[in-house]
Amino acid sequence: MGGNERIMAKKMKAAVLTKLRTIEVQELDVPTPGPDEALVRIRACGLCGSDVHYFEHGKIGPYVVTKPIILGHEAAGEVVAVGSEVRNVAPGQRVTIEPGVTCGRCEYCKSGRYNLCPEVRFLATPPYDGAFCEYIAIRADFLYPIPDSMSYEKAALIEPLSVGLHAVNRGGLKTGETVVIMGMGPIGMMTLLAAKAAGAGRVIGVDLEAFRLERALQMGADGVVNLREEDGQEAILRLTGGRKADLAIETAGNGKAAQASLQAVRRGGRVVLVGLPQEEATPVSIPYIVDNEIEIRGVFRYHNTYPTGVAVMAAENLNLDPIITDRMTLDEAPLAFEKAIHEKNRTLKIVIEP
Numbered sequence: 018m019g020g021n022e023r024i025m026a027k028k029m030k031a032a033v034l035t036k037l038r039t040i041e042v043q044e045l046d047v048p049t050p051g052p053d054e055a056l057v058r059i060r061a062c063g064l065c066g067s068d069v070h071y072f073e074h075g076k077i078g079p080y081v082v083t084k085p086i087i088l089g090h091e092a093a094g095e096v097v098a099v100g101s102e103v104r105n106v107a108p109g110q111r112v113t114i115e116p117g118v119t120c121g122r123c124e125y126c127k128s129g130r131y132n133l134c135p136e137v138r139f140l141a142t143p144p145y146d147g148a149f150c151e152y153i154a155i156r157a158d159f160l161y162p163i164p165d166s167m168s169y170e171k172a173a174l175i176e177p178l179s180v181g182l183h184a185v186n187r188g189g190l191k192t193g194e195t196v197v198i199m200g201m202g203p204i205g206m207m208t209l210l211a212a213k214a215a216g217a218g219r220v221i222g223v224d225l226e227a228f229r230l231e232r233a234l235q236m237g238a239d240g241v242v243n244l245r246e247e248d249g250q251e252a253i254l255r256l257t258g259g260r261k262a263d264l265a266i267e268t269a270g271n272g273k274a275a276q277a278s279l280q281a282v283r284r285g286g287r288v289v290l291v292g293l294p295q296e297e298a299t300p301v302s303i304p305y306i307v308d309n310e311i312e313i314r315g316v317f318r319y320h321n322t323y324p325t326g327v328a329v330m331a332a333e334n335l336n337l338d339p340i341i342t343d344r345m346t347l348d349e350a351p352l353a354f355e356k357a358i359h360e361k362n363r364t365l366k367i368v369i370e371p
Contacts, residue, residue, distance in 0.1 A: 030371065031150035032350035035085045037075050040351040048154040055106055055157040056098040057114065060169035062148045063091030063177065064353055064367040066202065066270070068141060072354050077293070082143050089149035089369065090116040090140035093163065093172030103157040112160040113172040114148070115179075115323050116140035132183075132320040139318075149350055151371045161323045164331055170344070170368045171337060175326035177366075180204055180291060181211030182326060183319035188264045188289040192216035197253060197262040197281045200269025200292060201229040203366045206236055206340050208266055208291070213237050214329050221256050223249060223274075228362050235339040253281050261286065268292050272299035279311060287312040343367040 031045045050056045067077060068088040075082045093113045096106050106112060119126050119134035126134050140155075141147025163172045181204065190196065196212045198205050201224040212220050222233035223242040230241040242252040253261060263286055265278040270292030278288045279301060288311060306313070329335070342365045345353045353367045 026151070029151035030347050031087050031146075032089075032347055032369070033085050033087055034072060034082065038072060038354075040072070040354060042348055042350065045150070047152045050098055050100045050154040052100040052102045053156055053158075054100050054154045055096050055103055055160055056152055056154050057092075057094040057112065057160070058097050058152055059092055059094040059148050059150060059371050061093050061173040062089040062369045062371070063170075063173050063203075064089070064357055064369060065091055065177065066204070068147075068149075069354060069357050071141070071143075073358065076143075080143050084144070086141070086143060087146040087148070087150050088141045089147040090142075091173045091176040092116065092140070092148035092153070093169045093175075096160065097152070099157060106157050106160050106162065110160075111163050111165065111167075111169070111172070113163050113175045113323065113327065114140075114153075114155060115159040115161065116147070116176060117318060118156045118159055130320055132318040149347065149369055149371075151347070161327055163327060166333075167327075167331055170341060170370070171330045171335075172327075173368060174207070174337065174340070174366065175323060175330055177203055178207045178210060178326045178329060179319040179322035180316065181208035182214075182322045182329075184208050184266050184268075184289050184291050184316045185211045185215045186322075187314045187316050188266060188287050190215050190217060190264055193218040194263040195219040195221070195257055195260075197221045197223060197265045197278070199223050199265065199267045199274040199278055199281070200271065201226075201233045201238075201241075202268065203340060204291060205229075205268040206233065206365065208268055209233060209236055209238055210329065210335075212266075219257075221253065221262065223253075223277075224269075226362055229365065232339040232365060249277055250280050263287070264289070266291060270294055272296050275299050276301060279305065279313075282311060284309045285311070287314070289314050289316055291316045340366050341368055345369055347371045 117139040119131040120136040219239040222238040240256040261283040265281040
């Protein structure tokens with residue numbers, strides 16, 4: 018390994034999920050990068066809904082926590098060492114980290130849809146550790162240099178932005194179209210940014226929390242619907258002049274929101290499902306879908322989004338203050354999880370800064 022004198026530490030701090038609802042800050046060995054890997058000092062890592070889900074429930078679908086795990090996958094930092102085969106990054110470079118390392122050989126990787134690779138090693142998805150720690154080693158082709166003008170926290174949020182970019186791509190958004198986003202949590206907010214960047218004419222945010230809807234308006238939403246105060250379908254008709262939306266994107270992970278998404282689009286409209294409801298099945302009206310020729314597409318993570326994500330985040334006028342509600346240290350990680358669970362009415366994105 019060349020140019021690695023800068024890394025002297027042998028031990029690092031890490032926030033480890035040791036059992037359900039228990040995060041312990043431990044001292045662990047700094048990982049050693051392999052020939053095709055880089056060692057990255059983590060400067061910012063966002064707390065995601067999936068991290069909270071593992072913390073609370075110990076599993077998401079088929080992914081089950083069976084041993085202590087480091088969570089966190091929305092990360093950015095500084096390269097401090099590289100393996101002998103690495104050419105794309107060098108020590109000292111500031112990078113954002115794409116967290117899903119794929120095989121590169123299967124039919125999905127070969128066709129460009131590498132998010133569907135069955136061999137993917139995704140940070141903070143059991144059994145793989147994540148980035149709520151001071152250093153990680155990761156295959157270097159999943160690192161993307163960022164401009165000096167971009168903060169590490171913005172670079173970390175390119176990961177959730179990528180979900181929004183992929184959702185918008187899957188929805189076939191055309192310039193000037195109207196988009197309804199069901200759920201204005203962090204992914205909903207990032208999908209709002211992605212839709213605006215892709216040329217949406219109007220974006221309408223739907224949620225139960227007034228706090229989130231206020232922040233959505235600050236981020237550029239053209240209209241919002243508070244489901245505690247009005248009927249969602251009537252409000253969408255009112256906001257679209259009776260036409261409904263061209264595209265609805267469900268980011269709340271709620272069966273009722275998925276059903277409402279079908280009703281929110283015009284005949285021939287499209288629905289993209291991003292969120293994962295707790296229930297195994299959600300009833301939908303097949304005759305309604307067929308009669309209105311509604312297209313439904315699922316979203317699993319993203320692919321080929323990071324270069325676009327870097328460009329979107331690099332926009333000088335992009336202010337993420339409405340989305341980033343808290344900045345905390347690694348030692349405060351246990352508190353961050355509790356805050357994310359109990360203070361949804363005033364918390365959006367919490368960023369951990371090791």
